[in-house]
Amino acid sequence: MxxxxxxxxxxxxxxxxxxxxxxxxxxxxxxxxxxxxxxxxxxxxxxxxxxxxxxxxxxxxxxxxxxxxxxxxxxxxxxxxxxxxxxxxxxHHMHAQCTECGKIFHLNKEFVEEFEEKVHLVYGVDVDCSKTVIVGKCNECKK
Ligand SMILES: [Zn+2]
Ligand SMILES: [Zn+2]
Structure with a gap:
């Protein structure tokens, strides 16, 4: 009960x-x-x-x-x-995604910050990391 x-x-x-x-x-x-x-x-x-x-x-x-x-x-x-x-x-960080298998990679913060800073300095664009996904083919899918 x-x-x-x-x-x-x-x-x-x-x-x-x-x-x-x-x-x-x-x-x-x-x-x-x-x-x-x-x-x-x-x-x-x-x-x-x-x-x-x-x-x-x-x-x-x-x-x-x-x-x-x-x-x-x-x-x-x-x-x-x-x-x-x-x-x-x-x-708060950027991601990369494989176009084949859809796997997501969480990009290293320091690396992303350096990228953001450069895009800001050179192009005057403030990158919105949370919305940015870089696409490409991952190692697994290249085999
Ligand atoms: Zn893949
Ligand atoms: Zn993430």
């Missing part, structure tokens, strides 16, 4: 926290990029009652917390996200 009640409480709490459901999804898909729509579709398929605005709001918050990499895909112009718990400050 007690066990069942505890389970129910956990379940209802779980339901009120879409953030947890979203994070769970992100963790399961840490290696791939996704769009807000992907998450929405997945949660809806799982029988979750969640609205699109909630998904967007949570993604925005996670991005502000530095847990997500966010970028615009050049060919589709869709906003893509990728989860990156271990790197923390993903809104």
């Amino acid at each position: 007690d066990g069942k009640r505890a389970g129910e409480i956990v379940k209802s709490e779980y339901k009120t926290k879409p953030r947890n459901r979203i994070i769970e999804y992100l963790k399961q898909n840490a290696d791939i990029k996704f769009t807000a729509r992907d998450i929405y579709n997945k949660l809806e398929k799982d029988g979750e009652t969640i609205n699109r605005a909630t998904v967007y709001r949570n993604l925005e918050r996670l991005y502000q917390e530095g847990k997500l990499i966010r970028y615009k895909e050049s060919d589709s112009n869709a906003t893509c996200y990728q989860y990156s718990e271990n790197h923390g400050q993903c809104n």
Whole structure:
């Protein structure tokens, strides 16, 4: 009886926290990029009652917390996200992405700062690192 009640409480709490459901999804898909729509579709398929605005709001918050990499895909112009718990400050450094496998590389801060400074000095452009993704082919995919 007690066990069942505890389970129910956990379940209802779980339901009120879409953030947890979203994070769970992100963790399961840490290696791939996704769009807000992907998450929405997945949660809806799982029988979750969640609205699109909630998904967007949570993604925005996670991005502000530095847990997500966010970028615009050049060919589709869709906003893509990728989860990156271990790197923390993903809104403060630049990323490189493999065009073949989609793998994300978190670029060294010092290296990026040097790059930023040079672009600023030479071209007068202040690079927005959090939105900048360099694309290319990774070592694995070159084999
Ligand atoms: Zn990062
Ligand atoms: Zn690759």
